[in-house]
Amino acid sequence: MKWCLIFSGLLLYVNVQATEIRHFDDADKQQRYENLIKELRCLVCQNQSLADSDADLAQDLRDEVYSIIQSGKNQEEAAQFLVDRYGDFVLYRPPLKITTSLLWLGPFVLLLIGASFIWRQAKRRSTRPQAPELTHEERQRLQHLKEKLGR
Amino acid sequence: MRYLIPFLVFVTMVVFLAIGLTLDPREVPSPFIGKPAPRFSLPQVAETGKTFGNEELQGQVSLLNVWASWCVSCRQEHPVLMQLARQNLVPIYGLNYKDERAAALGWLKQFGDPYRTSAFDADGKVGIEWGVYGVPETFVIDKQGVIRYKQTGPVTEEVLQKKLLPLIRELEQEKTSS
Numbered sequence: 001m002k003w004c005l006i007f008s009g010l011l012l013y014v015n016v017q018a019t020e021i022r023h024f025d026d027a028d029k030q031q032r033y034e035n036l037i038k039e040l041r042c043l044v045c046q047n048q049s050l051a052d053s054d055a056d057l058a059q060d061l062r063d064e065v066y067s068i069i070q071s072g073k074n075q076e077e078a079a080q081f082l083v084d085r086y087g088d089f090v091l092y093r094p095p096l097k098i099t100t101s102l103l104w105l106g107p108f109v110l111l112l113i114g115a116s117f118i119w120r121q122a123k124r125r126s127t128r129p130q131a132p133e134l135t136h137e138e139r140q141r142l143q144h145l146k147e148k149l150g151r
Numbered sequence: 152m153r154y155l156i157p158f159l160v161f162v163t164m165v166v167f168l169a170i171g172l173t174l175d176p177r178e179v180p181s182p183f184i185g186k187p188a189p190r191f192s193l194p195q196v197a198e199t200g201k202t203f204g205n206e207e208l209q210g211q212v213s214l215l216n217v218w219a220s221w222c223v224s225c226r227q228e229h230p231v232l233m234q235l236a237r238q239n240l241v242p243i244y245g246l247n248y249k250d251e252r253a254a255a256l257g258w259l260k261q262f263g264d265p266y267r268t269s270a271f272d273a274d275g276k277v278g279i280e281w282g283v284y285g286v287p288e289t290f291v292i293d294k295q296g297v298i299r300y301k302q303t304g305p306v307t308e309e310v311l312q313k314k315l316l317p318l319i320r321e322l323e324q325e326k327t328s329s
Contacts, residue, residue: 043179043284043285044284044285046176046177056249057275057284060274060275060279061279064279083182084182085182085183085279085280085281085282086179086182086282086284087179087180087181087182087282089179089180
C-alpha cells in the first residue's frame with residue numbers, strides 16, 4: 001500500500017509541466033504558441049524543445065515567441081524570427097535546401113539501394129539453373145531402385 | 152570477392168562515424184556571418200549614463216565578447232583576452248549578458264578589464280538579437296561593421312592563434328569603403 005502511494009505520487013510528479021502558464025486573448029493564438037514551442041529546438045539543451053527546456057535561454061525565447069504571437073503574427077513569422085538569429089538549427093523540421101538535401105533524401109536513397117539489392121538477389125535465385133537432367137543410365141538405375149522398393 | 156561489398160559498407164560507415172566524431176554538435180553555424188551586426192544601443196556597464204552601440208564598431212576591426220560574471224568558461228578565457236588587450240592588436244568590446252551591474256563590476260575589478268567598454272544587456276534582449284546561446288561568445292567584426300566570424304565557447308590560445316589573429320590581420324588589410 002505504501003509503495004502504491006509512492007508510485008502514484010511519482011506518476012503525478014511526472015505529469016507536472018515545467019512550462020509556465022501563458023494567457024492569450026484568443027484560443028487560436030494559444031494553439032499557435034503551443035504548437036510552435038514544441039517545434040522549436042532549445043539551443044542550450046539541444047535535444048529538448050523550447051517547451052520542454054528549463055534553460056534560461058529557452059525561457060527568454062518562449063517570452064519572445066509569446067510576444068510575437070500575441071502581437072498577431074502567424075507561426076511562420078515567429079519561427080522566422082528565431083531562424084534569422086539562430087539559423088535553421090532551431091527548427092526540428094529543417095526546410096528542404098541544398099545543404100539539407102542529404103538529410104531529407106538520404107533515407108530514401110538508402111531504401112532504394114536496399115530494395116535494388118534484395119530485388120537482384122531474388123532475381124538471381126529464381127533464375128538459378130535447375131538440377132541437371134539425369135542421364136539414360138541414371139534413369140535406368142532409378143527405375144530399378146523403384147521396382148526394388150515395390151513402387 | 153564475397154566479402155568485398157560488406158567490407159566497403161563497413162569502411163563507408165567507419166568514415167562517416169569518424170567524421171562525426173570530429174564535429175562539435177554544440178557549434179551551431181551563425182546565420183550572421185557576412186551580415187551587418189544587428190543594431191543595438193545599450194548603457195555601459197561602468198558608466199550608466201553613456202551608451203554603447205553599433206557606431207563604436209564602425210571603421211575598425213573589432214572583437215565583441217559576450218561575457219557574464221556568472222559564466223564559468225568566461226573565467227577560463229579571461230587571461231587570453233587580457234593578454235590580447237595588452238598586445239593592443241584589436242579593440243575588444245564586451246557585451247555583459249544577463250548580469251547584475253555590481254557583480255559585473257566586481258568581476259572586472261577582481262580579474263582585470265580587457266574591454267574598451269562593456270555594454271550592459273541586463274535582460275538579454277540584445278543577446279537574442281545577436282543569436283547568443285552560450286556564453287562566452289566572441290564575434291569578429293570588420294571595418295564596415297559586418298560580422299565575419301563567431302567563436303562559440305571560450306577563446307583559447309589555440310583559437311586565438313589559429314583563427315582569430317589570422318582573420319584580424321586579413322581584415323585589417325581590407326579598405327574601408329564609403
